[in-house]
Amino acid sequence: MTETISITRRLIVTVLVLELLSAISLIVVVAFHERHVQLKAFDASLFATAEMLAGAVQDAEDEADNVMLDLREVQIGKDAAFRVEDERGRLLGSNGEPPDFEVSASGAPVFRNVDVRGRAYRFLVLHRLRIVDPGKPDGGVRHPITIVYGTPVAHVWHEVLEAIRFYAIATAILLGVTAALMIWLLRKGLSPVYELAYEAERINSSDWRFDAPASAKRTVELQPLALALEAALARLQRSFEQQRRFTSDAAHELKTDVAIVKSSLQLLSMRKRTIEEYIRGLTLSLGDFTRLESTVQKMLTLARLEQRTENGSLGAVSHSCSLRDAVEDSVNQIKAFAELKVIDVQIESTVEARVPIDSRDAFLLCSNILLNAVQHSPDGSAVRITMNADEQTVWLTVKDWGEGISEQDRRHLFEPFYRGDPSRSRKSGGTGLGLSICRAVCERAGGTIEIADNTPSGVVVIVTLPAAGLGCGSGLSASLEAQKL
């Protein structure tokens, strides 16, 4: 089985990874910034304490106008190390073990990072001038003082780590909340998908109805899918219904025909009969059987015409024939029946035109249309046939002046077994497949068949067919037929 993919999971993981990455970058930036800020504050604090130390250098009030360090007012951390010297190197005061630093030439304050007994320290070397008795006429005694002051930097790193820890915890909480929120939102957002799936789940071979849930139709992303599903299923249902109706109608038709044949023979064998009775019974049975055979034959013809090739198209038509020949043949065939009903069947106009239909099917098409026309014409009326053609198209129209067809019937006329009567009365003798066969023949050739009202009564059947490869095409088929002859 292939691995399943969850869009929700992917989305959540993507968002969380992005969030994590941005949090890490944020923490890195924050760490650098915090370190910078903390170091600045550290330096400022070093500076301030060093200045206080400088301020604590007082006049010693002795003969030599020396200075001394008075630490009473100065607060110094216990980890701090310092040393205050005067210009002659005399130590005024110290704490810890501050290392010796070279005095810078400029006298500007200098920061130094040094390890003292394994601890990282940052020192400030500050130079200040202390003037004793500045009010004296000689301007007093000048004492340049050097102050070295340092504290461990561990404190700075502690602060930075604290900041990182704070941001890491905040990020973790944020990730958790984001994940929970996304799961909830996605689940809520995807509910139309589940509703659509649930609705689609209910479709089965006996019930093709599908109404996309309103939630799916409201969702912009799902709307195309929902509508496409609806449309596709409606099409499928129609075609499925058609198939089912055809099967059921075909079964009904065949069962009735078989019932007749069977009952005829069973009636004959009910008791001993005279030769004359047997002959009459067998003749009738043969008639019944011929009718069954014709029904089967028509069903097979329809199946053959509607058979599609593997790629789904209605098979390429490799034959062509003269429509005029087919029309004339079918008129000759119907003549006897038409004379019986005193119906005048006439070809009014005709042209030589070849159509891409097998000659057998063309004859079937023409004779079915003619038979219908004659059957539905009152005795003593007429049937008129016209043929026209241009470069691309061939038209065949058959007019009658019969009772006509209602609008309701006309819509179903080409459906198999439709007889314009819910009971499918078989009195007219047809199986209700004739017009279906006509349509199948026309559609296979890429043409159409329509039925319109004739004035003042009756109908006009209009067959429109593409002309079969005029020029070289017709020449080829004509020469082929010539070869056959």
Next chain:
Amino acid sequence: MRVLLIEDEHRLAENIVAALRETGLAVDHASDGEAGSHLAEQRVYDAIVLDLMLPGKSGQCVLQDLRRKKLHTPVLILTAQEGKESVVNLLNAGADDYLGKPFDLGELLARIKALIRRAKGVATPILAVSDLELNTVQQSVRRRGRSLDLSPTEYRILEYLIHRPRAVVSQQELLEHLYDFEWEHHSNVIEAHISNLRRKLNAAGSEPLIETLRHRGYRLREPAATP
């Protein structure tokens, strides 16, 4: 016994009518629902054979109308439709039996006869009154063990009378149940048949079985054995 066949497929109807007549039943045929309904309401039938798919009024409608009008004639449905559901619906709508097309003609006849028998309150095909025994399947009659040679009409009259023991059956009723409605009805035809039947029955046994009630009709005598 008279049967009404409502079937639009004329060849099938022809065959069923012929078969029913050959087994000694009188048959009327209607080729659409309207005509069938009309006949069923106007005349008395012992059974109705009804096709479902009819032009105009459907078989289902005919059946429903019959039952609504309190006509309890047994109805056998002929159908070429698939599906158990429709069968259930039909039986629930008041049909007594059904046969799917294509059916066996013999089975159809047997079922029609069974329906008629049951409607008359008889379950077996052998009817017995007093020392008379009538086999409805073989259409044979025996009295005191001796078989009688009856004409089809005589047999039908006797069968009808046996189906209605102790009841007075008028000549009109006999005509209605024994003949197709196209036939010309003459009560003296019945009289002649009854007379022949009586003669044949009396030749075989002792006491006369068929009573004549002046201006009223005929009656099969109470069994002598009954105290």
